[in-house]
Amino acid sequence: MEFRDVVRTRRMVRGYDPDRLVPADLVDRILTHATHAPSAGFSQGWAFLVLETRETLDSFWAATTPPGAASRWLAGMRTAPLIIVPLAHKDAYLDRYAEPDKGWADRDESRWSAPYWYIDTGMASLLMLLTAVDEGLGACFFGIPPQRLAAFREAFGVPDAYAPIGAITFGYRAADRRSASLKRGRRPLDEIVHRGRFHPAA
Numbered sequence: 001m002e003f004r005d006v007v008r009t010r011r012m013v014r015g016y017d018p019d020r021l022v023p024a025d026l027v028d029r030i031l032t033h034a035t036h037a038p039s040a041g042f043s044q045g046w047a048f049l050v051l052e053t054r055e056t057l058d059s060f061w062a063a064t065t066p067p068g069a070a071s072r073w074l075a076g077m078r079t080a081p082l083i084i085v086p087l088a089h090k091d092a093y094l095d096r097y098a099e100p101d102k103g104w105a106d107r108d109e110s111r112w113s114a115p116y117w118y119i120d121t122g123m124a125s126l127l128m129l130l131t132a133v134d135e136g137l138g139a140c141f142f143g144i145p146p147q148r149l150a151a152f153r154e155a156f157g158v159p160d161a162y163a164p165i166g167a168i169t170f171g172y173r174a175a176d177r178r179s180a181s182l183k184r185g186r187r188p189l190d191e192i193v194h195r196g197r198f199h200p201a202a
């Protein structure tokens with residue numbers, strides 16, 4: 001696929017063919033592409049929890065959704081045969097930037113203009129979303145509710161030092177409904193681009 005088509009046709013897919021598994025080589029390609037994301041100081045402070053058996057997928061939904069929860073969204077998302085949870089590892093950044101070539105030996109978080117551990121893990125996530133499109137798959141990035149994080153960690157043995165920035169479902173697309181949020185429309189460039197100087201909206 002042309003890169004511009006990958007970018008422009010990508011959209012979050014919330015319903016999958018439950019009978020078509022994602023082949024192992026494709027799962028590996030998605031994960032390998034994630035590692036090509038840029039990272040501050042090449043810290044690569046990320047990890048990826050891969051869930052692809054019925055048992056682990058069921059455990060994910062049980063941990064991250066309230067008991068008895070039922071919705072069209074959940075019914076569609078549960079059809080995904082693969083979930084990858086991108087985890088941000090802040091300590092990898094604090095350690096990396098304490099090395100002599102960076103010199104922030106105090107590991108002071110106020111030195112960071114933005115939490116690069118989340119940014120880089122987000123970049124890796126986007127590469128996985130784009131790889132899915134390129135490979136003819138659908139995918140959806142979504143949040144894990146804060147009140148379900150403890151149950152999620154417990155279910156999969158994820159240490160506190162690793163923060164899930166969300167989760168991504170993958171699979172072959174089934175008919176699904178587009179997000180209601182899209183009614184907002186894509187913001188035009190002249191509203192968001194500030195050439196030469198920031199121009200407040202009139």
Ligand SMILES: Cc1cc2nc3c(=O)[nH]c(=O)nc-3n(C[C@H](O)[C@H](O)[C@H](O)COP(=O)(O)O)c2cc1C
Nearest residue numbers: 010011012013014140141142143144166179181182
């Ligand atoms: C950080 C982030 C969190 C999101 N959380 C959810 C979510 O919890 N549930 C969901 O269905 N979609 C979620 N989305 C998908 C957005 O709703 C979607 O990207 C947006 O409506 C634009 O649609 P598109 O990606 O299909 O073009 C999330 C996207 C991002 C980037």
